Amino acid sequence: MGEHRYELTVEWTGDEGTGTGSYRGYRRTHEVHAPGRPTLPGSSDPAFRGEADRWNPEQLLLASLSQCHMLWYLHLCSVNGVVVTGYTDTPQATMVEDETGGHFTEAVLRPHITVADAGMTERALALHADANKACFIAASVNFPVRHEPVIVTPGQG
Incomplete structure (x- = not known):
């Protein structure tokens, strides 16, 4: 019936200067990008050290x-x-x-x-x-x- 492909970019934005050097030393924030669409702010669920004001x-x-x-x-x-x-x-x-x-x-x-x-x-x-x-x-x-x-x-x- 056909094949459909979907592409986007997920970019981690949570480096606090030391990368993933320690579990608590980085944020889980990221952005989802696709051409012609608004950026979607993402993170992990707050239960997993994420940001409550971003989509998980x-x-x-x-x-x-x-x-x-x-x-x-x-x-x-x-x-x-x-x-x-x-x-x-x-x-x-x-x-x-x-x-x-x-x-x-x-x-x-x-x-x-x-x-x-x-x-x-x-x-x-x-x-x-x-x-x-x-x-x-x-x-x-x-x-x-x-x-x-x-x-x-x-x-x-």
Whole structure:
């Protein structure tokens, strides 16, 4: 079906003058660059000596899962007669640390979706399973990605 390549630059910006001479002697800050896009400030999670005001890899993985699902879901709704007028997701993921480092055990997407008409609700719910199958990111991770969607119509919360 085709091959797609993605390229960017990740640049470490945390040298405090002594490089990685000691575990506490450097910052985990970095920047992600791609042509034509804003720079993304990154760091490790604060639990791993990172900066709380920067994006960490764990958040970005969760954001990627949420974005991919949303984009596929909106596409599937558009070609299946479901008119979505609002979509907000508040996903959560769980990562555990162990003797080898750590790994994610699951992600839960919690999209809150507004559809134009109550008659679209059943189909709108069903399309989440199809979106999950189509999502490139979800197909690439080795942990379950669950969905707890809420579908409302205009005027409902």
